[in-house]
Amino acid sequence: MEKFEVFTGTAVPLRRSNVDTDQLAPAVFLKRITAVGYDDALFAAWRNDPEFVLNQPAYKAGQVLIAGADFGTGSSREHAVWALRDYGFKAVFSSKFADIFRGNAGKQGLVAGVISDEDTEALWQAIEASPGIGATVDLVAQTVSVGSLSVPFQIDEYTRWRLLEGLDDIGLTLQNEQAITEFEAKRPSFKPLTLPAKGV
Amino acid sequence: MSNKPLTLAEKVWNDHVVVKGENNAPDLIYIDLHLVHEVTSPQAFDGLRLAGRPVRRPDLTIATEDHNTPTLNIDKPIADATSRAQIEALRKNAAEFGIRLHSLGDKDQGIVHVVGPQLGLTQPGMTVVCGDSHTSTHGAFGSLAMGIGTSEVEHVLATQTLSLKPFKTMAINVEGALRPGVTAKDIILAVIAKIGTGGGQGYVLEYRGSAIRALSMEGRMTICNMSIEAGARAGMVAPDETTFAFVKGRPHAPTGADWDAAVEYWKTLPTDEGAVFDAEVNIDANTLDPFVTWGTNPAQGVSLLDVVPSPEDFTDPNERQAAESALKYMDLKPGTKMKDIAVNTVFVGSCTNGRIEDLRAAASIVQGRKKADGITMLVVPGSAKVRLQAEAEGLDKIFTEFGAEWRFAGCSMCLGMNPDQLAPGERSASTSNRNFEGRQGKGSRTHLVSPVVAAATAVRGTLSSPADLEPVHPLTTGIATLGEN
Numbered sequence: 001m002e003k004f005e006v007f008t009g010t011a012v013p014l015r016r017s018n019v020d021t022d023q024l025a026p027a028v029f030l031k032r033i034t035a036v037g038y039d040d041a042l043f044a045a046w047r048n049d050p051e052f053v054l055n056q057p058a059y060k061a062g063q064v065l066i067a068g069a070d071f072g073t074g075s076s077r078e079h080a081v082w083a084l085r086d087y088g089f090k091a092v093f094s095s096k097f098a099d100i101f102r103g104n105a106g107k108q109g110l111v112a113g114v115i116s117d118e119d120t121e122a123l124w125q126a127i128e129a130s131p132g133i134g135a136t137v138d139l140v141a142q143t144v145s146v147g148s149l150s151v152p153f154q155i156d157e158y159t160r161w162r163l164l165e166g167l168d169d170i171g172l173t174l175q176n177e178q179a180i181t182e183f184e185a186k187r188p189s190f191k192p193l194t195l196p197a198k199g200v
Numbered sequence: 201m202s203n204k205p206l207t208l209a210e211k212v213w214n215d216h217v218v219v220k221g222e223n224n225a226p227d228l229i230y231i232d233l234h235l236v237h238e239v240t241s242p243q244a245f246d247g248l249r250l251a252g253r254p255v256r257r258p259d260l261t262i263a264t265e266d267h268n269t270p271t272l273n274i275d276k277p278i279a280d281a282t283s284r285a286q287i288e289a290l291r292k293n294a295a296e297f298g299i300r301l302h303s304l305g306d307k308d309q310g311i312v313h314v315v316g317p318q319l320g321l322t323q324p325g326m327t328v329v330c331g332d333s334h335t336s337t338h339g340a341f342g343s344l345a346m347g348i349g350t351s352e353v354e355h356v357l358a359t360q361t362l363s364l365k366p367f368k369t370m371a372i373n374v375e376g377a378l379r380p381g382v383t384a385k386d387i388i389l390a391v392i393a394k395i396g397t398g399g400g401q402g403y404v405l406e407y408r409g410s411a412i413r414a415l416s417m418e419g420r421m422t423i424c425n426m427s428i429e430a431g432a433r434a435g436m437v438a439p440d441e442t443t444f445a446f447v448k449g450r451p452h453a454p455t456g457a458d459w460d461a462a463v464e465y466w467k468t469l470p471t472d473e474g475a476v477f478d479a480e481v482n483i484d485a486n487t488l489d490p491f492v493t494w495g496t497n498p499a500q501g502v503s504l505l506d507v508v509p510s511p512e513d514f515t516d517p518n519e520r521q522a523a524e525s526a527l528k529y530m531d532l533k534p535g536t537k538m539k540d541i542a543v544n545t546v547f548v549g550s551c552t553n554g555r556i557e558d559l560r561a562a563a564s565i566v567q568g569r570k571k572a573d574g575i576t577m578l579v580v581p582g583s584a585k586v587r588l589q590a591e592a593e594g595l596d597k598i599f600t601e602f603g604a605e606w607r608f609a610g611c612s613m614c615l616g617m618n619p620d621q622l623a624p625g626e627r628s629a630s631t632s633n634r635n636f637e638g639r640q641g642k643g644s645r646t647h648l649v650s651p652v653v654a655a656a657t658a659v660r661g662t663l664s665s666p667a668d669l670e671p672v673h674p675l676t677t678g679i680a681t682l683g684e685n
Contacts, residue, residue: 016525017518018397018497022636027617031268031282033242033289035350045638069518070398073431073497074634075615076333077240078349096398099433100333100347107351117518156365157224169351170251173359176219176228180256180361183218183230190454190462191232192321195259197300198451199308199319 001109003166004139007090009063011135011146013124014053017068021101024072024080035082042083054087058131064144065092066123066135072101072112081108091137093144093153095120106159107169111137113144113153122149139164205472207369208438209404212344212469216327218361226363232326232343234356235312236263236299238290239617240331244354245293256360258298262321263290266311267617269304271580271607278304283618297357310583310609313337313551317421318585320450324439324466329356334551334633336427340420341447342439342469344404347428367433368478370403374411376485381666383561384419385553385631385650387411387483388426389491393501395481400432403479406471407437411485417446418557425552426633429498438470490665492538493635493648495526500635502538504653504665510534529637530645531625538663541647545628546577546658547640548651549607550614553631554582556589558651562631563595565655568672571603572661578620579604580612604658616641629657 029041046052053059071094081104091111105112126146127133136145143150219228268283278284294301302308313334316322328338328345331353338345352362374387405427420437427435444463447453454462489503514520548562579599581587587609590596596606613620614632622628624643631654635646656664
């Protein structure tokens with residue numbers, strides 16, 4: 001994973017709450033077996049709507065998304081994160097994220113930062129006053145800035161560390177392999193095994 | 201430390217800590233059971249191959265084909281090339297990594313969350329994960345069961361663990377007795393409407409109280425299943441005699457001395473007297489009506505006796521704006537009686553309501569009655585085994601005589617990855633779990649309902665409860681005996 005410290009890119013105001021995973025990546029795009037190339041999945045149902053924010057020239061090259069509350073609700077599909085990432089987004093901000101989405105984002109190097117409802121509104125207004133303006137995401141200082149406006153964001157401390165260092169999760173866990181093996185040796189014998197298979 | 205009263209969730213968590221996180225680091229949690237399906241796993245297996253890593257515990261892993269599978273003509277090659285490729289990828293990965301797979305056509309195939317409990321692989325006090333948000337279903341057994349993304353699927357395949365931050369706990373107290381025609385589905389829809397789609401965020405919910413204790417395992421699974429729709433990471437019900445009776449004798453249930461040891465352990469799991477939850481919510485079961493959704497997120501629900509709300513009814517600006525766009529998408533006018541909303545399609549199935557008890561409940565309503573003109577009704581068992589069981593009980597005949605379509609098992613119209621989809625603008629009464637825009641097909645409009653409301657809706661053509669139906673001629677009844685397990 002690439003290290004993330006400070007990033008500046010086109011800010012996009014998405015004035016909508018409850019942006020769910022079926023909007024971020026509709027089921028029809030889930031049939032693919034690859035982990036890249038999901039840019040066409042992102043907001044597929046809205047991409048033909050000229051009013052939709054990403055269809056406005058100033059926001060087309062969006063890389064920092066400022067969205068309403070309860071972002072990423074619904075399914076566990078990591079495709080929702082892949083779609084944002086493949087479109088070009090490096091960070092998304094909301095006053096509330098669905099837990100699984102936020103976890104998935106952290107695995108893919110997409111910053112999912114929590115900001116207050118008031119700061120969301122302030123950022124929206126700042127962006128809409130200068131469509132196409134960039135937002136600077138500073139993961140070290142935990143701030144997102146648009147023009148002269150700078151607001152703090154929250155992110156899980158461990159995820160932040162992993163993103164700053166660009167660390168692979170599985171590699172980190174396997175450093176504990178001895179502990180895993182010891183734990184396995186103590187598991188009770190009544191715990192079920194899937195093998196050998198027993199049918200109904 | 202041992203004297204501090206603990207909640208069910210805390211006990212299960214503590215029993216699975218491999219490495220305690222220090223300095224804000226998450227705990228490393230052991231995973232007892234990993235369920236795999238075709239949609240969220242191919243990229244995880246690719247990751248293993250790239251890194252040259254094996255699956256650490258194939259014997260704690262099981263796969264099934266469910267999301268993409270057709271519910272008709274399952275003896276023929278899958279028509280959709282991309283669906284077929286995804287299924288084939290799972291078969292190849294399962295063979296290569298030594299994972300047990302129940303393929304389409306196998307009698308143990310079905311929706312992953314129906315198959316696990318059915319095989320007795322889901323038991324109290326376990327940690328269960330799957331690359332599917334409705335993994336919360338398994339919490340009905342007193343397991344800590346969570347949906348995970350594909351990166352975490354790869355992590356579990358490689359390490360049989362997950363790095364997790366401890367959750368907060370929330371008690372959902374449901375006291376009282378449900379009235380006739382009111383079900384587990386109505387409880388959970390009411391809970392979600394009360395706390396919102398983000399209300400459970402960061403929490404593990406524990407459903408408690410006399411109404412929960414009185415539910416069957418199927419009902420408890422329906423409730424835990426939709427914990428994710430309240431934003432919770434998991435939902436749980438303390439194991440009791442109902443749980444033990446459900447598990448006992450299943451293919452992978454413990455036997456002999458292991459059974460005794462297991463039950464002894466399971467009895468230690470319920471939340472201790474005096475344990476403190478981080479939050480509590482109370483629901484009165486006595487006054488609950490059948491619940492239905494009117495909008496495009498699962499918290500946008502009301503009593504079936506109510507009307508479509510107006511955006512002005514919401515003081516929270518987010519909720520008001522969400523209501524405005526939902527009403528537009530759903531093509532509904534504020535003040536319309538919910539019971540006046542006509543649907544095109546009725547869907548009975550999914551990991552929420554595709555178990556045998558759900559099919560029995562729906563069948564008991566449609567038996568001896570006639571389907572409303574122009575309504576399509578799909579009945580999709582949650583698993584091949586549920587289908588067989590239903591056929592043994594004659595439920596398939598009741599459905600087909602009513603005019604419903606009797607299908608093979610899978611996720612089907614819940615998410616419309618297979619050909620079972622609504623056409624643009626079509627409206628459904630659906631026993632599934634999500635009413636998102638486009639969820640059941642592009643432009644589809646979904647009303648989430650219980651199986652008995654779905655069945656009554658198929659009779660009248662508008663959203664209805666069994667209480668709205670004319671009595672059936674006495675000679676045509678006889679379904680009462682079908683309610684027994």
